[in-house]
Amino acid sequence: DSFKQPYxxxxxxxxxxxxxxxxxxxxxxxxxxxxxxxxxxxxxVWGNIVWAHSxxxxxxxxxxxxxxxxxxQPSDINGCWSGSATILHGNKPAILxxxxxxxxxxxxxxxxxxxxxxxxxREWIKSPKNPLMEPTSENKINAxxxxxxxxxxxxxxxxxxxxxxxxxxxxxxAILYKSKDFINWIKSKHPLHSAKGTGxxxxxxxxxxxxxxxxxxxxxxxxxxxxxxxxxxxxxxxxDYYLIGTYNDEKDKFVPDKGxxxxxxxxxxxxxxxxxYASKTFFDDGKNRRILLGWVNESSSVADDIKKGxxxxxxxxxxxxxxxxxxxxxxxxxxxxxxxxVNPVKxxxxxLKGGELFPINGVTAAQADVEISxxxxxxxxxxxxxxxxxxxxxxxxxxxxVKSGLGPFGLLVFASKGLQxxxxxxxxxxxxxxxxxxxxxxxxxxxxxxxxxxxxxYGTFIDVDILHxxxxxxxxxDHSVVESFGGEGKACITSRVYPTLAINDKALIYAFNNxxxxxxxxxxxxxxxxxxxxxxxx
Ligand code: DQQ
Numbered sequence: 001d002s003f004k005q006p007y008x009x010x011x012x013x014x015x016x017x018x019x020x021x022x023x024x025x026x027x028x029x030x031x032x033x034x035x036x037x038x039x040x041x042x043x044x045v046w047g048n049i050v051w052a053h054s055x056x057x058x059x060x061x062x063x064x065x066x067x068x069x070x071x072x073q074p075s076d077i078n079g080c081w082s083g084s085a086t087i088l089h090g091n092k093p094a095i096l097x098x099x100x101x102x103x104x105x106x107x108x109x110x111x112x113x114x115x116x117x118x119x120x121x122r123e124w125i126k127s128p129k130n131p132l133m134e135p136t137s138e139n140k141i142n143a144x145x146x147x148x149x150x151x152x153x154x155x156x157x158x159x160x161x162x163x164x165x166x167x168x169x170x171x172x173x174a175i176l177y178k179s180k181d182f183i184n185w186i187k188s189k190h191p192l193h194s195a196k197g198t199g200x201x202x203x204x205x206x207x208x209x210x211x212x213x214x215x216x217x218x219x220x221x222x223x224x225x226x227x228x229x230x231x232x233x234x235x236x237x238x239x240d241y242y243l244i245g246t247y248n249d250e251k252d253k254f255v256p257d258k259g260x261x262x263x264x265x266x267x268x269x270x271x272x273x274x275x276x277y278a279s280k281t282f283f284d285d286g287k288n289r290r291i292l293l294g295w296v297n298e299s300s301s302v303a304d305d306i307k308k309g310x311x312x313x314x315x316x317x318x319x320x321x322x323x324x325x326x327x328x329x330x331x332x333x334x335x336x337x338x339x340x341x342v343n344p345v346k347x348x349x350x351x352l353k354g355g356e357l358f359p360i361n362g363v364t365a366a367q368a369d370v371e372i373s374x375x376x377x378x379x380x381x382x383x384x385x386x387x388x389x390x391x392x393x394x395x396x397x398x399x400x401x402v403k404s405g406l407g408p409f410g411l412l413v414f415a416s417k418g419l420q421x422x423x424x425x426x427x428x429x430x431x432x433x434x435x436x437x438x439x440x441x442x443x444x445x446x447x448x449x450x451x452x453x454x455x456x457x458y459g460t461f462i463d464v465d466i467l468h469x470x471x472x473x474x475x476x477x478d479h480s481v482v483e484s485f486g487g488e489g490k491a492c493i494t495s496r497v498y499p500t501l502a503i504n505d506k507a508l509i510y511a512f513n514n515x516x517x518x519x520x521x522x523x524x525x526x527x528x529x530x531x532x533x534x535x536x537x538x
Contacts, residue, residue: 230256357412
């Protein structure tokens with residue numbers, strides 16, 4: 001089976017077959033995690049969208065259930081698109097989602113569990129009052145740009161609030177609605193936030209993060225102890241961007257510290273600088289953490305997706321919190337994924353000379369978790385960068401084979417024995433305006449001999465002070481996905497690759513340094529990963 005399907009993942013979420021996209025309505029209820037997701041029951045391309053449903057006790061092993069929400073009313077007869085769950089008073093979950101009506105208008109609907117004593121929440125019933133929110137000539141909402149309601153949060157006035165993604169011309173908008181009872185919704189005159197030139201805001205997410213510490217907090221909390229995060233999935237860019245700021249709950253306005261309109265879009269933070277979209281968080285009250293889920297599309301051709309019969313996976317759920325600088329979020333795979341680690345391989349401190357390549361032996365290289373840390377001296381050897389350049393462009397111009405004083409150094413993953421194929425995840429150090437600047441790249445350009453794949457290089461700058469901090473990299477490697485965390489979770493890059501030679505037990509992992517100056521590996525820990533119990537993958 002793995003011979004015919006070398007790209008199926010062993011521990012990244014995916015159903016047995018067909019198309020999947022956005023994670024929807026994640027929630028924790030009576031000791032179970034619920035994941036819903038956009039799913040086409042009829043094929044490996046987008047269409048016929050329903051909410052498929054899986055449950056888990058640990059966010060790693062998943063049990064499939066029947067689809068929870070599927071077209072059944074006029075208000076969703078042409079599709080059940082993305083939405084979110086809210087836990088209402090009395091521990092009652094409710095789901096708001098976008099339905100596509102007979103006129104192909106986007107409207108918002110509600111569904112409730114039929115039986116609250118079923119921890120699996122198998123059956124969902126829809127309100128006869130649906131749609132609860134719709135575009136009208138009065139509210140002037142664009143009927144093809146009105147979707148993806150967030151989880152609700154309670155204001156101090158006792159009213160629920162949600163936002164819905166939209167646009168007016170090219171201005172992206174988070175439309176705000178308020179309700180006393182979660183059924184009757186009133187559109188606010190002013191959006192929670194908007195920004196010109198950003199296009200349609202899909203799958204918005206809005207939540208508080210503690211100023212200090214790693215714990216998550218309830219979505220309704222607003223106090224001096226928190227900042228707020230607004231995430232939007234920009235349809236035009238196909239990336240998830242986030243802003244950190246203040247939520248003024250009297251004016252119902254979000255004011256970002258650095259907004260889209262003040263900054264160049266390349267300067268706005270992203271959850272992930274690779275292939276990653278339509279993410280959503282939820283508060284896990286059992287473990288006091290905020291969990292982020294995201295969709296990773298294929299990089300293969302549609303013809304190949306149809307041939308393999310599936311398309312789309314989700315990332316390993318990530319715990320997120322605010323970095324102590326207050327300037328960015330930190331993301332780290334949920335600790336539960338470490339239960340899959342077996343057969344650890346550890347190295348003593350090792351000098352990696354310029355031009356050296358060491359195989360990391362003893363792990364199943366196509367299904368592994370690798371953590372490596374570097375110490376860099378001789379900072380003066382770093383290349384000088386004269387003018388600011390888009391880091392993704394810098395990563396593709398200065399790929400794995402381009403030497404500099406300091407870097408590239410990092411990991412080669414999915415490498416074939418003769419290096420005909422490899423994906424490389426690396427760092428390169430520059431001096432820019434008298435300071436060190438760390439570039440973090442994922443280079444897919446040599447990942448496969450099959451050139452029908454999208455092999456775009458990804459990259460970002462990463463805010464690590466290499467004089468005082470270690471420069472770390474963790475990669476979760478899983479058959480056709482590499483999910484990399486640089487600088488202890490300061491930046492993430494997820495990529496999809498489809499090697500033709502470096503598959504299953506033919507794959508290798510190396511630590512490499514293609515710069516001219518030595519770097520020191522201060523830590524190398526690698527594990528083979530067991531298969532998770534995934535849907536249909538038991
Ligand atoms: N996917 C859903 C939409 C959403 C988009 C449709 C984002 O609700 O805007 O499958 O990937």
